[in-house]
Amino acid sequence: GAVVSQHPSRVICKSGTSVKIECRSLDFQATTMFWYRQFPKQSLMLMATSNEGSKATYEQGVEKDKFLINHASLTLSTLTVTSAHPEDSSFYICSASTGLTGGNEQFFGPGTRLTVL
Amino acid sequence: AQSVTQPDIHITVSEGASLELRCNYSYGATPYLFWYVQSPGQGLQLLLKYFSGDTLVQGIKGFEAEFKRSQSSFNLRKPSVHWSDAAEYFCAVAANEKLTFGTGTRLTIIP
Numbered sequence: 001g002a003v004v005s006q007h008p009s010r011v012i013c014k015s016g017t018s019v020k021i022e023c024r025s026l027d028f029q030a031t032t033m034f035w036y037r038q039f040p041k042q043s044l045m046l047m048a049t050s051n052e053g054s055k056a057t058y059e060q061g062v063e064k065d066k067f068l069i070n071h072a073s074l075t076l077s078t079l080t081v082t083s084a085h086p087e088d089s090s091f092y093i094c095s096a097s098t099g100l101t102g103g104n105e106q107f108f109g110p111g112t113r114l115t116v117l
Numbered sequence: 118a119q120s121v122t123q124p125d126i127h128i129t130v131s132e133g134a135s136l137e138l139r140c141n142y143s144y145g146a147t148p149y150l151f152w153y154v155q156s157p158g159q160g161l162q163l164l165l166k167y168f169s170g171d172t173l174v175q176g177i178k179g180f181e182a183e184f185k186r187s188q189s190s191f192n193l194r195k196p197s198v199h200w201s202d203a204a205e206y207f208c209a210v211a212a213n214e215k216l217t218f219g220t221g222t223r224l225t226i227i228p
Contacts, residue, residue, distance in 0.1 A: 006160075032214060043207065043218045044161075093160055097214065106216060108153075110160040 003027055004096050006109035013084055014117055021079045021112045023094030029074035030096035034106060035067070038091040050077055084116045119144040119212045123219035130198050131227050138193040138222050140182075140208035149211035150191040152182055155221075156204045164206075167191060178202070200226045 003026040013019050023033060032051050036044040048069050050056040056069035066088075068080040077096075081088055091113050095106035120143045130136050142148055149168050153161040165176025172184040182193045191208060203226045208219040 004160075034216075041223075043220045044216075046215060046217075049214065091158075095161075095216075105151075105163075105166065105211075107163075108161040111158070113158065 002107040004030075004094065004107050004109040006092075006094055006112050008112060009110060010113045010115075012115045012117065015085050016083055019081045019084055019114060021081075021092055021094075021114075023077045023079070023096070023109055025075045025096040025107070028096075028098055028107075030077075030098060031074065032097045033071055033077040034095045034097070035069060035077075035079050036093045036095070038093060038111075040091075044093060047079075081114065084114070086116045089114055089116045119148070119210050119217050121208050121210050121217055121219035123206075123208055123222050125222045126220070127223045127225065129225040129227060132200055133197050136193075136195045136198045136202070136224070138206050138208075138224070140191045140193065140219060141189050142191060142208070142210045143189065144210055144212060146212075148191075150182075150184060151209045151211065151216070152176065152180070152191070152193050153207045153209065153218075154178075154204045155207065161207065164193070198224075198226055200228070202226060 005024045007022045035047045038044045047062045048056045048058045050069050050071035052071050052074050058064045071077040093111040095108045097106045122141045151166045152164040164180045165174050167174050167184045205221045207221045209216045
């Protein structure tokens with residue numbers, strides 16, 4: 001149980017294009033979903049928190065107009081990197097929480113490797 | 118604000134030897150603590166978690182961790198490592214629905 005999927009697992013795009021990454025909770029309803037960014041050999045940095053049906057809350061320093069997050073249902077959240085540039089190349093990981101377990105345990109997706117040429 | 122420190126960036130251990138990965142946290146209230154493992158190019162897998170109760174928690178793959186409030190620590194241990202344990206290990210503390218991760222410890226296993 002508590003499986004989270006991400007699609008695509010890997011994407012390569014040209015500079016200036018937009019890329020959409022999907023995050024799905026497969027066997028549970030996620031009241032909250034999180035998006036993280038991880039640079040090579042570094043830790044995960046929280047980008048934003050989204051609750052179903054409401055606007056995402058972005059961490060300080062994250063451009064909300066560049067990283068568009070939509071949490072349209074209790075099982076799906078999307079991250080769109082708009083007008084991507086090489087510096088946006090990174091590993092993006094989503095997680096989902098039911099809000100029911102202690103500490104709001106998060107279940108992580110396998111990640112999406114974005115390469116912007 | 119909460120924070121997590123993993124003082125060891127890289128640890129090398131012989132296969133079959135014991136392992137201890139250090140984690141120190143800073144948080145004003147009772148923490149929710151986690152250890153995750155990440156293989157290259159993969160997402161995070163939860164090894165174990167501490168919410169309350171018994172301070173020695175057992176996890177998957179033979180891992181355990183001990184919560185020591187007096188030392189603000191939550192060190193991860195395994196009595197005998199296997200080559201498949203080579204990975205990146207992250208300690209994390211939860212507060213206000215958010216996870217704060219340490220910088221990670223890369224574990225290398227030598228034959």
